[in-house]
Amino acid sequence: MRILYCIVFFASLFVVTACAPDSDYLVDVDYNKVPHRIQDNHYLSTFSRILQLTGADRKLDGEGPYTVLVPTNDAFLLDGIGPDQVRTLSPAYLGRMVNQHILDGWYELNKLPFLFSQEITSRSGAPIYVTRWVKDQDTVLAINGVTVRPQYLFASNGLISILDRMLPANVHENVVDYINDEEGLTLFAQALVRSGLDRTLRSMTSCTVFAPSNAAMVAYGYPTVQAVRQADADELAALIRYHVQEDRRFVNDFALVIDTDEVGTFPIDYFSRELNRVISMPTFPANRGTLKARMLDGNTVTFTYTHGKLYVGATHQPGYRFTMIDIAGEEAVVLMQQSDYVARNGFIHLIDKVLKKAR
């Protein structure tokens, strides 16, 4: 009997010993995995910090493969997120945002066909849109209208692509939902309801909405929600149909197809990191080009794309401006920090003036 006990006892010991995982006393860390590769680059420290805060770094330490789209620190600054602000953001928001930047799988995006807005599902379940195109002999890759740097960082369990702008954390079901949620578009949202075009937009499977900001609606003559409610519905519908395009277009998609061969001095904007806002230069040496595009009502607008490099302090800073010239010949500026919002059925860009069809 004792022998049996002894056998049982030693067997238990053996089992317990065998069961103790190696990692309990020897941690074998692979510093080539995605989170460590990101951590190694100081200009990606904001994203690295967000990975740690959300625990996504541990998830990305797995077998993979993962494709991670990492915005630079400067990219986060464009949306007002500095390294110090990260902690102040809600974990739920950060979680959504991180998942929007992670693709489960090994996506070498430069092997995609030459097409615009190719849909890929991110870990968040929401789509991201990849464009691969040729501009001036160079192959350009863009995600949600953000140019991707051509070099990957390779990790042992995935790929890292560097972005110069962060992808929005929230993807709305429908462009109308986005417009309803955006506090800077309350008057336009009301105009959609009044004109009945909210139903049209909801039913469209692809569209781009150039939404006049509240200030633009006020300047046009709709100073209050009340004024919009009392406006002529048909007139509003005709106006709004001139602000919608049938296809999905990120602002950068226009940059890819506009030849900027006009050289001169033009107004241009750039984002000042020091001041943390967009600065407009009234005249600046730059290149410009135009492109006509048809809106939903059959009328055309002329897009202009201006780009130049400014000296800011000791460095070059890219400056650019997108505008839309309407039939009346007036120019509306596509707001640099309020464009490329994504919904599942289209994109939304804010503009600073209502587009007009006659002088």
Place this chain on the structure above:
Amino acid sequence: MQDNRTMKRVLTLVNSLGILLGILVLIAACKRKDGLEPVTDPVVEKFYPNSGNAGTLVNFEGTGFPTDRSMISVRFGERSAEVLSATPTRIVVRAPEGAAESTLSLVAGRQTVSVGTFTYQSLSIQDVWPRRAQVGSQIRLRGTGFTSVNTRPKVELNGVEAQVINALDTLLVIEVPVGRGLGAVKVSVDGRESLGPDFLYMDISAIKPGSGGAGTWVVIDGEGFGADAAGNEITFNGVLATVIEASQDRLVVVAPENVESGPVVVTVEGEPVVGPAFGVVPFPVITTVSPLSGPAGTEMTITGNLFSPEAGETHVYINAIKVPAVSVTEREIRLIIPGGTGSGPVVVEVNDQATAGPLFRDQNLGIEAISPDNGLAGTEVVITGSGFDGDPSSNRVSFNGLEAVVLEATTTMLKVRVPEQVATGTVSIHVDGFQTESPTPFRRAGVQTLGRGLLDIAPDGGSIAVDRDNNVYVLEYHKHRIMKVSPAGEVSLLAGSSTGIAGMADGTGAEARFRFTAFAGLVLDEGQQLYVTDPGNRALRRITPGGVVSTVVDNFGGQPGKIALAADGKLYVSNQLGSTMWLVFPADRIFQVFNGPQHATWAANIRHAVDAANTFYTLTSFMAPGNHITRTIRTSSGWMPESFWVGAFFGQGYQDGIGNAALFNGIRALVPASAENLLVLDANNHAIRSVHTPSATVSTIVRLGAGFEDGDFRRAKMSNAAWDFAVSDTRDAVYVLDCGNNAVRKIILR
């Protein structure tokens, strides 16, 4: 007893078995997961897209998928696809090369699931919309097979390649390229080609006339129009016009009653073609008619505005007799005087809108040109024209009412000397009872010299100021003193050492001491007091009109450079080091105003300017120094420097233009002349240039030759070494510190 023992054994056995069972459980729990993942059968609920080409990403959604990519194989017919992503509910693969229809099968571990069929799209165009359009507009091609991982799809319209604006696997949006006629749409992808329906170019090549008013008949030429009147809708800036005549390449319409300036748009089958703008224009304007008299065969030039260069749209009448024009531009009409018209008004009619000009005298006597058309008293001027008398004394010539001496005369030329006390005004000639006047006034303008031989200006710098009475103050920096030059050219010492001794002392006239360098700057305030920067003493000094020198500031944190006076009376002093601008508030308080662009330091030996809106104009020593101007604007967020505001990025030269298109060659001083004009001393071009600040447009006020000569602008010369200038109180003259000629040069502008 026996039972008890048996019972114990049984209990012990049960215990042992329990322990063994526990161990087994432990072992089971402890066992690594590798290879022992619960195997469930993969179920594909849907896959998309079900058509595409090599490179298309195909998604499989379902359940039970392994997450290890090596355990998954997706086959398109016989070919394996690259698996990009594998999660329990989604697999993403890249479609391999293939053709026609391929059966899709998913192999996960030992399970094979037949999924469906993937169709490789052959290249085809199914629809083109619109089928007619104007160059620059967009058309949409629906079809299949536009996907390629190797090349962009290429589209041609009637043989001309079009720019692809948007490309999806079943849609291409293209911009209509420059082309003509009717022809097929062709798409090429990866060496494959597909022809679509025919496409018709639409175009408005011309509208004639391009301007006018309600009721004007307008001919629209182009292509792709509707063949009958009802098939075309024409608007003038949105206002519908009536069609008189229609064919595929020409329309005749009447401008509507409430016509407005704006584009003419022809719409055919819902497709608009935007043409040039039709301008509703006011009546033409006549500025000058030259000559106002003359014999048959003489060329007449009418200047003005709103003339129409288009043939048949502009007509000229002299005394109601139509005279054919030789050439017409928007601002100038040339014609040959036919003679025999009789005296009467010159009338210009543009598209039925007529304006009457000055009276033309049908006589031999007439002035065609005056050369030079500017100058000072004593300048010899050649007047060409007709009907003059060959005897000088028989021609009576006056400048703004003052009679001039006629030096030489032929029947077509008079050489006269500009009279003393001349002012800007009309030149008139009386011959034999006939009288005629110059079409444009003679301008009193030219260059004079002050203080030459009496001053001792350093060859490489200095500063200058001019007071309300046109006394000029000259800073001789290497002599550490300031001289005063009266309007008559008398030179006296205002303040500083008469023998050129440097020092630091307040006092009157020769008692005072300065320690100037080439960076020292002078400025005169509203109270006619001079402020001068004293770089060697790091000081700002004030000098009264009587020569009493006092020290305003003696504690600059570095050597001050040039100084500028703002409209609000504040003084701005540049710092020689770095790029700081100091504000000296009326008393002796110093503020640092702003830092310039960090990449550049001020050229602090160049006079900077501050305009009425407190905008700064400076030169920086960075890249092509002296050839471009930096503007610094005060914004709500601080001072915003705008480097390369006007002037070239690189290089130098002489060119008027806007912004960086303008060229300078050695800018030495900037002086605001009015709220919107900045004057520039462009030394190596011997020029005074003007910048219209709202539009950054550079023009030339006067450009002289190199050397030394006084006289009208055609003859006058100055040296390259001009280092500063000042504008007279009445804005009709500038005083240039011409260091190379050791003199003050007075440039009379009017």
